[in-house]
Amino acid sequence: MTLSQHPAPTGPIPAKAGIGLRAPHFEQIVEERPDIPWLEFHPENYLGGGAPYLYLERIRQDYPMSMHGVGLSLGSVGGLDKDHLARLAELAGHIAPGLISEHLSFARVGADYLNDLLPLPYTEEALAQVVSNVQQAQDAFKRPILVENASAYITFATSTMPEHVFIAEVCRQAGCKALLDVNNVYVNARNHDFDASAFIAETPAEIIGEIHLAG
Secondary structure, eight states: OOOOOOOOOOOOOSSOOOOOOOOHHHHHHHOOOOSSSSSEEEEGGGGOOOHHHHHHHTTTTSEEEEEESSOTTTTTTTTHHHHHHHHHHHHHHHHOSEEEEEEEEEETTTTEEEEEEOOOOHHHHHHHHHHHHHHHHHHHHTTOOOOOOOOOOOOTTTTOOOHHHHHHHHHHHHHHHEEEEHHHHHHHHHTTTTOHHHHHHHHGGEEEEEESSSO
């Protein structure tokens, strides 16, 4: 991976609608510099270096960037994958995104990675593990992160609190913020027969640092 030595910060994320950065748009964004307030990228797509990373490094010079992970597995027992976390922290150190976020789910059991973002039981035990993992991530990134509510196709009989309470407690105990994914709230409301509007209304506004409108 070819990395810049002293990157300037990409700047804070403005309170406007951004879009996800995808490979088919690299050349157009570089050549035309469309009027987009900010861009979100998945770091796992750039850890291999090469052309994708070089495009990311170039595009970050013109736009505020938000880094949205998909493989950190904040719900995994036993802590985070230290090697993966170190690679993400190195990338974040060079791209200097305005925000860093990750899904409130798990995707790893031991050394085995699963090709999905799996839901968590909302229990005190799971809460303690997630808080510990979020703090581990924040120590590596040297800043607070945002945690995103995930879509869930099952619920757990062992859950002892509603999802919005679980998320609020993660934020309170870990000192992080929430990335509220409205699409995921809608999906879960349809799957599990609850009021999506009530879920959003009952989520403390002060913990929300970003909103996703589409999944």
